[in-house]
Amino acid sequence: MLGAQAVLWALVALVSYLLIQGFRFRKVLSHIPSPPGHWLIGNLEFLMRNPYPGKIFEYLRDCAQRYGPIYRFSTLHIVVINLLHPDDMELVLSQMKHMKKSRLYKFLGGWLGEGLLTSSGQKWQKRRKLLTPAFHFNVLQKFLDIFNEETSNMVKQIEEMNAQSLGGKPLINLMPIVTNLTLQSITETALGVSSVEEDTMKSYRSNIHKMGQFVFGRVTKPWSLIPLVYSLSNDYEKESETIHSLHQFTYRVMKEREKQLVDGRDEQVVSTTYSGRKIMKMLDLLLYAKINEGTIDYEGIREEVDTFMFEGHDTTAAAITFLLYALAEHPDIQENVRKEIQSNITPTRTPTYHDLQDLPYTERVIKESLRLYPSVPLITREASEDFLSHTGSKIPKGTVLYLHIFDLHRNPDIYPDPQRFDPDRFLPENCANRHPFAYLPFSAGPRNCIGQKFAILEIKAVIVGLLRKFRLEPSGCAPPSFFVDLILRPEGPINVKFVPI
Numbered sequence: 001m002l003g004a005q006a007v008l009w010a011l012v013a014l015v016s017y018l019l020i021q022g023f024r025f026r027k028v029l030s031h032i033p034s035p036p037g038h039w040l041i042g043n044l045e046f047l048m049r050n051p052y053p054g055k056i057f058e059y060l061r062d063c064a065q066r067y068g069p070i071y072r073f074s075t076l077h078i079v080v081i082n083l084l085h086p087d088d089m090e091l092v093l094s095q096m097k098h099m100k101k102s103r104l105y106k107f108l109g110g111w112l113g114e115g116l117l118t119s120s121g122q123k124w125q126k127r128r129k130l131l132t133p134a135f136h137f138n139v140l141q142k143f144l145d146i147f148n149e150e151t152s153n154m155v156k157q158i159e160e161m162n163a164q165s166l167g168g169k170p171l172i173n174l175m176p177i178v179t180n181l182t183l184q185s186i187t188e189t190a191l192g193v194s195s196v197e198e199d200t201m202k203s204y205r206s207n208i209h210k211m212g213q214f215v216f217g218r219v220t221k222p223w224s225l226i227p228l229v230y231s232l233s234n235d236y237e238k239e240s241e242t243i244h245s246l247h248q249f250t251y252r253v254m255k256e257r258e259k260q261l262v263d264g265r266d267e268q269v270v271s272t273t274y275s276g277r278k279i280m281k282m283l284d285l286l287l288y289a290k291i292n293e294g295t296i297d298y299e300g301i302r303e304e305v306d307t308f309m310f311e312g313h314d315t316t317a318a319a320i321t322f323l324l325y326a327l328a329e330h331p332d333i334q335e336n337v338r339k340e341i342q343s344n345i346t347p348t349r350t351p352t353y354h355d356l357q358d359l360p361y362t363e364r365v366i367k368e369s370l371r372l373y374p375s376v377p378l379i380t381r382e383a384s385e386d387f388l389s390h391t392g393s394k395i396p397k398g399t400v401l402y403l404h405i406f407d408l409h410r411n412p413d414i415y416p417d418p419q420r421f422d423p424d425r426f427l428p429e430n431c432a433n434r435h436p437f438a439y440l441p442f443s444a445g446p447r448n449c450i451g452q453k454f455a456i457l458e459i460k461a462v463i464v465g466l467l468r469k470f471r472l473e474p475s476g477c478a479p480p481s482f483f484v485d486l487i488l489r490p491e492g493p494i495n496v497k498f499v500p501i
Helices: 002-028 044-049 053-067 086-093 103-112 121-135 137-164 174-189 198-219 234-262 282-293 298-329 331-344 360-372 452-467
Strands: 070-074 079-083 171-173 269-272 278-280 378-382 400-404 470-474 495-500
Touching (some): 002 070, 053 070, 053 198, 121 137, 121 298, 174 198, 174 298, 234 298, 278 282, 282 298, 298 452, 331 360, 331 452
Antiparallel strands (some): 470 495
């Protein structure tokens, strides 16, 4: 009885402390515009009445239009400052300050631990330094064979789907087949494990989607933000089962690769630099550091493998999916990309690394697609010290910061007629006077995406492989709508016809 009372009083004290902190931040930041909200729970009132990811996505876009370039969003005990202007993006992202991810990322802790996405401070710096060689351009050149092979497999899959259709031109939902490609690619390139079973892939994809739902579900339920309370809920039990399944897959991949190396069935070294330094695949680097240097343990390896399995396939799959959709919707641009490919790469030759570096128009098309459809539409940080926004608003230390890349990329002051798909926005003369932090598909500054060159190379390989074989035609449906998740996800399927050339 006394124990239960002690827990209850501790819980009351914790809630009281959080409320006081929340009201203090709300008062200090009250000069910043905010959408209407309840006096106690703030804008959580809207989230509780509309706990639907699609509605929340629309609400954030509406807030950006009404209250940007900076606005406040408050819940029961958390105040969030939303930033949409490139000057503020630069203030937050360009320095070694404000490096800590916000508490939203803590909801991923059970799954990703303290990997490169979620860690901060010395641990992040050490892991970043350890993993950077895994994305050396010598390594990427070796990976291109895998990207080309997986693209060929996708072409065969599409041809089979066309053959099974009576009309020969079925509408094909892009996300599942593209995600299968990127997941197979990341397991083989970064982890050294190939030919993962289709059922395992489906289960893994499903579990990642569930994790996104768990994370943003907690945002709409104030009681679930308190760890003790959440641990007693059904959602916690379901989340734990999902995490267990994800970790089982990760440990299986790790053990399989370790066995290959111990048995001498594969080489650790992928390439060498001009100085003779050995370069390895990501998982091999981690295993080497554990076995020979003792600088990381098995749990640390699991954190990074989980992080790269998620970030290395899901974001790239979204980028490729929306790019294929855009090409189908704009046949003139698609044809220009195809002509550039045909003029640089003969039809029967497998594209080389250097071939893919010599496609300037295709690169502009990719950039424009990532502008309209950034794979990560929102990143969050925590202010490590007081600072002034570009509008002169004082932001105190500890404030949660949301940086809305989706809205930044659709700012009409930066990109006139922002909804229009126009690759020429990225001609050198059109970029010359653009703010360096006005385009952030891979974030920027010290915490920019470590795998951005990996992603762009894979995107190019897929586009070349598909446009040589097919003409993409649109479904005729309305443009996609989106919902809040860990990445930019469409609410429904994105369908495209693949017409053989």
